[in-house]
Structures are given as structure tokens and as C-alpha cells.
Amino acid sequence: MCGIAGYVGPRNAVEVVLDQLKRLEYRGYDSAGVAYRNGSALKTVKRAGKLTELSGLLGSKLPVSHLAIAHSRWATHGAPTDLNAHPHSDQSGRIALIHNGIIENYLELKEELVREGHVFQSETDTEVAAHVIGREYDSGVELDEAVRRGVRRMRGAYAFVVASADEPEKIVAVRAASPLVIGLGDGETFLASDIPALLPYTRRVIVLEGGQVAVLTPAGVVVTDVNGASVAVHPFEADWDIESAEKGGYEHFMLKEIHEQPDVVHQCLLGRLTPDNRVVLDQVFSNHVLQDIDRVNIIACGTAYHAGLMAKFIFERMLRLPTDVFYSSEFRYGDPVLSPRSLAIFVSQSGETADSLAALRLCKARRIRTLGIVNVVGSSIARECDRVLFTQAGPEISVASTKAYTAQVLTLFLFSLHMAQVREMPGVRIKETVAALRKFGDYVQDAMAGEDQIKGVAAKFKDARLVFFLGRGADASLSLEGALKLKEIAYIPTQECPAGEMKHGPLALIEPGIPIVFGATDPDVREKLASNIKEVQARGGHAIVITTSDDVTLGAITDTLIKVPQTGNTYLNALLTIVPMQLFAYYTAKALGCEIDQPRNLAKSVTVE
Numbered sequence: 001m002c003g004i005a006g007y008v009g010p011r012n013a014v015e016v017v018l019d020q021l022k023r024l025e026y027r028g029y030d031s032a033g034v035a036y037r038n039g040s041a042l043k044t045v046k047r048a049g050k051l052t053e054l055s056g057l058l059g060s061k062l063p064v065s066h067l068a069i070a071h072s073r074w075a076t077h078g079a080p081t082d083l084n085a086h087p088h089s090d091q092s093g094r095i096a097l098i099h100n101g102i103i104e105n106y107l108e109l110k111e112e113l114v115r116e117g118h119v120f121q122s123e124t125d126t127e128v129a130a131h132v133i134g135r136e137y138d139s140g141v142e143l144d145e146a147v148r149r150g151v152r153r154m155r156g157a158y159a160f161v162v163a164s165a166d167e168p169e170k171i172v173a174v175r176a177a178s179p180l181v182i183g184l185g186d187g188e189t190f191l192a193s194d195i196p197a198l199l200p201y202t203r204r205v206i207v208l209e210g211g212q213v214a215v216l217t218p219a220g221v222v223v224t225d226v227n228g229a230s231v232a233v234h235p236f237e238a239d240w241d242i243e244s245a246e247k248g249g250y251e252h253f254m255l256k257e258i259h260e261q262p263d264v265v266h267q268c269l270l271g272r273l274t275p276d277n278r279v280v281l282d283q284v285f286s287n288h289v290l291q292d293i294d295r296v297n298i299i300a301c302g303t304a305y306h307a308g309l310m311a312k313f314i315f316e317r318m319l320r321l322p323t324d325v326f327y328s329s330e331f332r333y334g335d336p337v338l339s340p341r342s343l344a345i346f347v348s349q350s351g352e353t354a355d356s357l358a359a360l361r362l363c364k365a366r367r368i369r370t371l372g373i374v375n376v377v378g379s380s381i382a383r384e385c386d387r388v389l390f391t392q393a394g395p396e397i398s399v400a401s402t403k404a405y406t407a408q409v410l411t412l413f414l415f416s417l418h419m420a421q422v423r424e425m426p427g428v429r430i431k432e433t434v435a436a437l438r439k440f441g442d443y444v445q446d447a448m449a450g451e452d453q454i455k456g457v458a459a460k461f462k463d464a465r466l467v468f469f470l471g472r473g474a475d476a477s478l479s480l481e482g483a484l485k486l487k488e489i490a491y492i493p494t495q496e497c498p499a500g501e502m503k504h505g506p507l508a509l510i511e512p513g514i515p516i517v518f519g520a521t522d523p524d525v526r527e528k529l530a531s532n533i534k535e536v537q538a539r540g541g542h543a544i545v546i547t548t549s550d551d552v553t554l555g556a557i558t559d560t561l562i563k564v565p566q567t568g569n570t571y572l573n574a575l576l577t578i579v580p581m582q583l584f585a586y587y588t589a590k591a592l593g594c595e596i597d598q599p600r601n602l603a604k605s606v607t608v609e
């Protein structure tokens, strides 16, 4: 997500950290800032916008300094403004802090600090962290001990980097979850959120683990746990070239983003589940408004539309709330019938899709309540919706959407659980569902275990002239997304529809050897699906069936069986099938030598009609 850079040593520190941030630019950001040692003080310069804005503020002759920390922010809490940009300072102004990730209990900590007289400049959880650490520092301990004490008060998934005006050659870094890497030089030490920012300077790298605190000086690094016990670290030689380092060692951003999904699940759920397994979504409408909603319209394009289809299934099954899903381009010109008590939900990764934005403006003109499910904070859709739930998936670079889809479905699922709580829906087992959600990131990781098998399946069917994607219920909406992935990056025509529709026409397209991918996670319709499998096999089709690990019936009648973990929840089981389908599209495109991250004719953000 956000970029972190740090340097202590004989070079011009400001120049080094700005160069490091530049090397992290590919990850996307919307503001940037630096804190550097200036005489006996720390000077902070920060600005909304691109790095050129920050460089403009610093002037053409960069200040000379031997310690600096810098940050490029991709907004999650608070808009991308100068004030919300990092670094942030504590109450005394002695320390500067940059941060990636989320502090879940920041509101509680902020209230405590406000009661003690602390004054805050920004809306960020980062500034709260600076104040928590600053308060410990005021008691006279060294900076690293203040960080350790402060961190013990914070909950969440984050990484911090802190410097103090009083300790001229020391940077303290702590990792709870978000990545941090340290580069060892000769009489100099570097720090970054990602390896590409270190490679021009050093290839001796330490990857900090969760729960570790590192103290960087020009002489090197000392690592402890959060209680101060020393920890042995093992530097390695990073032999990646810069391009593959940007992709985290993966050949394409798409594969990197597929593999990021377990972490995306954690990010998406962060701060939204209570210890007693309930859902908290502070950002949505009041309970009174949520109780009043009589109908939901979900409006989106492409992959986001498919996330909407899955949500329709959940809203209608779980909440008994009538829900329609529209393509934005159809909705805006379709003179839609809108109940004044309805809720319009706009799903968008970029938040800039022209048709979705126009549809949103139409709803606003008709005074319909609007909710955004958006990834990019500060985007037009996020700004213009009445309320927004951010998907918290981090920047998505590959044109084909993968992790954003998973985060969209999960966010919509969280919203439906919140609605179920507010509307006191009998029969919705919130606690069990939340417990399953907590483990979902691990299940997504387990679903990756089938990667080699899928690579083989992709190699076998790469020359297919048509691939079917079929399912029933929730699996049917997933099959649309699986088909879209294959056609957009491997350029193979697909036919996707509910399995029960086959006999009404598409069955005519089945020929010997044609692969048919079945999503088959729902036990309630498994028998029906077994008949569909037999139908296509009888015409020479090859059935590739994705089902849950506990299934004992489909294996016997299937040509290729792919298993995903049983999560204990119907919707989550169906969502898991996206992992093998994304991998299937990826490896098919790779086997065909396609341009995976930038497929022909497509753009990441469709800002024109």
C-alpha cells in the first residue's frame, strides 16, 4: 500500500529517501512527505499530490541531512490532504512518525489522549500513534523503548517508522503486519516498505517479521521483540532485478495480486469485527435509515458488477431484501424506477468509472440514498456518495481485477451482516459467520495450494476455442467473473450462464474436448449440478469441477476435480472458487504468451463512456 523510506548515514539523506519513494511510485499514492534532521531539530515537509509537489516544496537545492524518513500515502483514513499526509508529530513536536496499515483502537486511544489535553491536527490514526509514543517518550526513556511501550497499547495491522530530534543517529521501525525491509550498507543503513527501494543502494536485506522492533543507526541494526528481548536476524542477498522486485518476485502484477488476497482479506476485515464476533461499520447510515430501506439497487461495471451479483444473492437470501443489479451504462440511460426508500450501492475499484459516476449523479438528482463500495480513497465516486465503505485492498495495478473483486464481495458481505444485525433478522447466524470470516484469509491461502494442478489444467486447455463457465446459485455469479478473467487476458471466447440454462440453448455449443468449468460448492444443488455435468460429458465435453474439500460425490463423475477448503459458510465457499479461476486465467494467458498485465484494448480505469 503506502510507501516507506528511511536512511541514516553519510549520504544526503533527503536525496536518498526521495529516490526511494520514486522507486515505490508504481504502487500508487496520493500524498507524500519527509522528515529530516535539520541542525538539532527534525523538519517535516509534506504535500498532497505527487512527489513532484513535494520536491517543489523542498526546492532545487535539497537540504543536507544525514537522517531522514519519508512516506508516500495511499489514503485509507481521511482524505488525501496536506494535513493528513505523513510524517506526523507527537504533542511535544520532538518525534516524527510514518505509518502503513491501520490501528484498530485509535479512536479509543485518541479519546484518552484528548482527555489528557493532547491536540490533534489531522483525522489520521497515524497522528494518534505519534502521540501515544510521544507520551511514553516524555517519561524519559529512549526512543526505542518508547516505541515498544506505545506499540503494546495499539491493536491492528501496521508498520511504523519513528525518528526523534533528540537522538540524531537513530531510526526506530516496528512491524506488526505491513511489510518493512532493512538494507545494510557500509556505515549506512536503509529502510523501506518494499525491496525495490533498497536495490540501487544495497543488496544485503533483512525482512522484519511481525512483532519485531528494529533500531537503525549508521553502524547497522539491532532487532528486539516488543518486550525488548533481542532477536537474531538473518540478512540475505537480494538477487532480483529491479523490475521483478517491484512485482515482489512474481512475473506479473496479476499473479502478485492474486497471491496478495489472503492479506487483502485481513485488511478488508480490519477494524470491522468486534472481539465478540459482531460486525461494526461506523461509516454507514444510521440504524433508523437502514431499517427503512425497502429495496437495493447495485450499480457497477465489469468485475464490480459481478461482485454486485454475488451481493444480490446474499441480500435476498439472507436479508430477504429485494435487490437488483444494473450495468451502470444501462442504468444511466434506462429511466430506472426508483423507490424513495431504496438504497443505491455503487461498486467500483477505481472510483472513477464514467458510467458509474453518471449513474450515481442520476440517483443523487433523484434524492436516492447512495453508498459507495470503493477501493480508491479520494476518488470521485467515494467523494460523491452519501456514505462509503472502502474495500481496503491496496492499489491494484494489473488491468484484470483480482484482489479488488474479493474485497468488494467481502465488503458487501460485511454490509449485509451489519444490516442483519440492525434489522434483527432471525435465523442469520452472525457469530458463526463472523468466526468463519476471521479464518477466511487462511482459507484463501489454502486455496492457493492447488496452483500447480491448475497450471497443468491451463496447459492442457490453452488451445480451446471456447470455454464454458457454469454454476448454480452463488456459484453462478462466480462463474461470470471466472469467464471474464479468461476472456480478458487469454482472449479465449467463453460461454457463461447458470447451469440450468444449458438445455435452453448453449448446450448446442458443446463439442468433444471443450472444457466446462463448474463451480459446485453448494450442497443444496449438487445433485442438479451432477446432472448438468453428465449432460456435457455425454456430448464429449471435459468437466472441470471446483468443489469443497468435504465433497465425496462429484469426484467419481468428474474429469478434473479441483478442491477448495470448506469454510462452513455457503457464500464464502463460493467466493473461494475465484482463486482457482483467477489462476486458471493467468496460467492459460501465460501459456499462450499473452500480455497479462496490460491486455489488448483495455484500460485500468474507464473514465470515458
Ligand code: F6R
Binding pocket: 301, 302, 303, 304, 305, 347, 348, 349, 350, 351, 352, 353, 356, 399, 400, 401, 402, 484, 488, 604, 605, 606
Ligand atoms: C475486469 C475489470 C473491469 C472493471 C470495470 C469497473 O478485470 O477490471 O471489468 O471491473 O471496468 O471498474 P471499476 O471497478 O474501477 O469501476
